[in-house]
Amino acid sequence: MNTILEVRDLGISFGSNQVLKSVSFDLYENEILGVIGPNGAGKTVMLNILSGILKPGKGSVSFMGRDILPMSIVERTRLGFGRTFQIPRSFENMTAYENGLIGSVYGTGATERAASLKVPAILEMIGLSDRKGVFAGKLGLIDRKRLEIGVALASNPKLLLLDEVAGGLTESEVSDILGIVRGIKEAGVSVIWIEHVLQTMLEGTDRVMLLAEGRDVVCGPPEAVMSSKEVETAYLGA
Numbered sequence: 001m002n003t004i005l006e007v008r009d010l011g012i013s014f015g016s017n018q019v020l021k022s023v024s025f026d027l028y029e030n031e032i033l034g035v036i037g038p039n040g041a042g043k044t045v046m047l048n049i050l051s052g053i054l055k056p057g058k059g060s061v062s063f064m065g066r067d068i069l070p071m072s073i074v075e076r077t078r079l080g081f082g083r084t085f086q087i088p089r090s091f092e093n094m095t096a097y098e099n100g101l102i103g104s105v106y107g108t109g110a111t112e113r114a115a116s117l118k119v120p121a122i123l124e125m126i127g128l129s130d131r132k133g134v135f136a137g138k139l140g141l142i143d144r145k146r147l148e149i150g151v152a153l154a155s156n157p158k159l160l161l162l163d164e165v166a167g168g169l170t171e172s173e174v175s176d177i178l179g180i181v182r183g184i185k186e187a188g189v190s191v192i193w194i195e196h197v198l199q200t201m202l203e204g205t206d207r208v209m210l211l212a213e214g215r216d217v218v219c220g221p222p223e224a225v226m227s228s229k230e231v232e233t234a235y236l237g238a
């Protein structure tokens with residue numbers, strides 16, 4: 001198993017609020033790593049550090065052997081990072097297709113013409129082909145989530161960071177999302193997937209990491225982690 005991402009001793013504080021004390025983990029090529037943890041544990045903060053929105057107070061992150069911490073958000077995107085946001089960020093008064101186009105041009109530096117050749121396959125992958133002309137603001141919640149994933153995919157990532165794409169969905173909609181993420185993995189992408197939904201962790205990941213008290217408390221096979229006493233304690237304590 002080749003390591004694609006190596007995170008070591010990551011820490012960050014906001015004033016006296018020490019959100020991440022020390023987080024270390026490896027992500028393997030073509031792996032889906034689930035991340036769980038109570039509200040406010042620092043899961044989104046960790047993604048923000050990985051994608052370049054926040055600078056950590058300490059620690060190191062290497063992606064395919066390169067130190068990425070000095071790199072800007074755009075540099076990381078071009079290197080192979082894609083991400084979704086907990087609150088969907090697609091442009092509401094643009095169509096699903098146009099959102100994909102912008103994601104591709106911005107994320108890869110492709111011309112609009114080159115991007116226009118790639119977007120249809122992405123819309124197909126996320127199941128939005130028949131709604132490509134609908135304004136993002138007019139899409140239902142599940143389709144907004146699909147589009148979030150699609151826009152992240154448009155930058156042609158090697159690593160996709162998902163922040164709660166299954167929250168608020170019905171069980172059958174969650175199954176749709178699971179199918180999409182599985183397809184993304186089959187296309188050769190590694191995924192870090194933050195989610196509170198149990199079904200996604202048990203059915204959709206290769207390993208699960210618990211983030212709590214600012215640390216990577218436990219990391220391992222989904223069933224073992226989800227039924228561990230560490231997970232029980234973290235959620236009961238919260």
Ligand SMILES: Nc1ncnc2c1ncn2[C@@H]1O[C@H](COP(=O)(O)OP(=O)(O)OP(=O)(O)O)[C@@H](O)[C@H]1O
Pocket residue numbers: 014017019037038039040041042043044045046086
């Ligand atoms: N830019 C910021 N400035 C100051 N504090 C911040 C900032 N971003 C996050 N925090 C704080 O960091 C802590 C962790 O927040 P974070 O959003 O990462 O939690 P989370 O694990 O994603 O929770 P949830 O499951 O509710 O999404 C919170 O106490 C939050 O207030």
Ligand SMILES: [Mg+2]
Pocket residue numbers: 043044045086163
């Ligand atoms: Mg969060």
